[in-house]
Amino acid sequence: MYRWLRNTHLFLGLFSCLFVLMYGISSVAMVHTSWFPRRPAISESRITVSAEAASSARALARELMDRHGIRGELVGAQTTPDGFRFRISRPGLHHFVTYSNGSAEARVEKRVVGVIHTLSDIHHVSGLESEDWLANVWGFFIGIVSVGLIVLALTGIYLWFKIHTERLTGSILLAISLGYSLTVMLLLRTA
């Protein structure tokens, strides 16, 4: 039992290692925004659009994806006084598209962010129902890593308990940890 759980802990930990580091590093970037200011490289272009594509944000996004190689998820679609705008986003790369009614062109602003902010973008990818297959693959791995975190926590407790010399110190730390976190959780849930 001990050996089996130790190996499970090891395999899951190693499998999840880079994903966990991604979550940790991107969280630091999100919490300490002044340490990692978001300064994307911006370029702008104008793309000719067909009359059918100009009918809606979804139709225009489809044309940009099919004919101009722009990949990602359609997000933030909004109507504007003279047309509409939306974003096609994937980790690290965002296309901000603006279209004015009657125009033959769409304005596309491309923003490329660095590694840290790409990790932050990946941090927010989740789910298995995206139109973008890549987001679904990410979502699948995020699901595995999420289960992995729960199993790592539970097997970790078991493995610690089997080390007799660490029981006293560990018990004190665990009591502090659970006492603090469960109390605050309860306070927040009943607030």
Add this chain to the structure above:
Amino acid sequence: MAKLIKKIHIYLGLLNLSIVLVFGLAGLKATFKLGGRGMPPVTATRYEPFTVPPSLADDTAVAEHVRAQLRIAAVIHDVRRDPDNNLAFAYYTHNGPHYVTILEKENRLRLAIHQTGMWSFFDNLHATERRDMKDWRVQLWAWYNEFSIWSLIAMALTGVYLWLASRPGFLWAQISFAVGAGAFLLLYFVAR
């Protein structure tokens, strides 16, 4: 050295047990859209006497005054005006949004609570990152979250170290690392 690293790995694990479980549950919620989507229904509405203190100059100050009076554990809040030009606040808490409308002519306020389920509660816990909010309960959790972020990085690194220091030639461990790291790097570069 390995003994010290092992102690650090174990102690960080124990200190972060519940929050690592929260991270795992939040990940499952996000992956499988557990607990439903969209705005949760109104679970309670009540009215309370309220008069805007003359000393409060702007709407944001009133929002903070109301939050403190109602003891709402808000992470963030929005200030706006409703269609009748009443001052309205949305307080986002771990339990779901609380909407307060100040009915100045009636000298009272209306509080509508949208209570979320446990899955959203865990998701909101994992995302608590601001430490500048006034509510002390939110601050306590935000500090624990901050501690856990650094701990998570340290646990991942010390875990790899412990593997390399103890059983670097273990084939299944090598395969696990290679599959996980390979998948991550492949997805990262394809996504870019």
